Amino acid sequence: MGRGDLTDAEWARLRPYLPWNVGRGGRWKDHRRVINGILFRLRTGIPWRDLPARFGKWKTVHDRQRRWSADGTWERVLRAVQADADATGGIDWSMVSVDSTVCRAHQHAAGARREAPRNSGKRTRPVQHRPDEGLGRSRGGLTTKIHVVGEGGLRPLATLVTPGQWGDAPQMVPVLERVKVPRPAGGRPRTRPGHLGGDKAYSSLRNRRYLRRRQIKHTIPERKDQRANRKRRGSAGGRPTGFDTTVYKRRNEVERLINRLKNYRAVATRFDKRAYVFHGSVTAASVRLWIRP
Structure with a gap:
């Protein structure tokens, strides 16, 4: 076992949730070695072609990562290990926090091609700044933003990838809607935390109304311009928002979680074109954080 490979305990937790049948009677080959190759690339950020030979053919590792990212396998595995942790009381639902981080995009991440219509006879052309590819232009170059909802154990409940220049407030609801932890006994998945913490970037009337409608208590500081506008309107501006400084201190948990995710170099810097x-890749790193003892 090499440095950073799955331990026997981690493999025992992960193995039951992996797909084993390819289709038409076929079976995948040696999941453990391939996943170790995926984790090695996540940790080091090296090109796929430079994977050490002990992980097998680099294309096998790359193709499995791409396929599992496309068909939702990594998402299903993440929810399965989350459900396993929730069944034993391993998720702190009393307080979750939301935050985002910007990742520089490598030059190789630009230029995803648009599919040309069939029988059109036209060649595909590179398109660099499509919103669905999560690439944004900033002063420093191309960037991607990762929005994270984290629980008290420094593990992600949900993640969302957007272009780097997109604001945080409009993405709070979409990333919270991704929190869906299945219940082993059946029924609807668990989606609602007891309390939500966020910085002032998430302070908006829309977000507060959404949280109140779902009966989620929240600690989000009010921005100065919003406070001044509320006071200027007098009684029509509504009541001041509640703010507990002691509870707000726990927001550092999601910041520490982001630091753990960005320990993976292929997450801190985006090398993937799509x-x-x-x-x-972000989801695979999240799975590793969940299965660690």
């Missing part, structure tokens, strides 16, 4: 593959 957004769904990069989201699969």
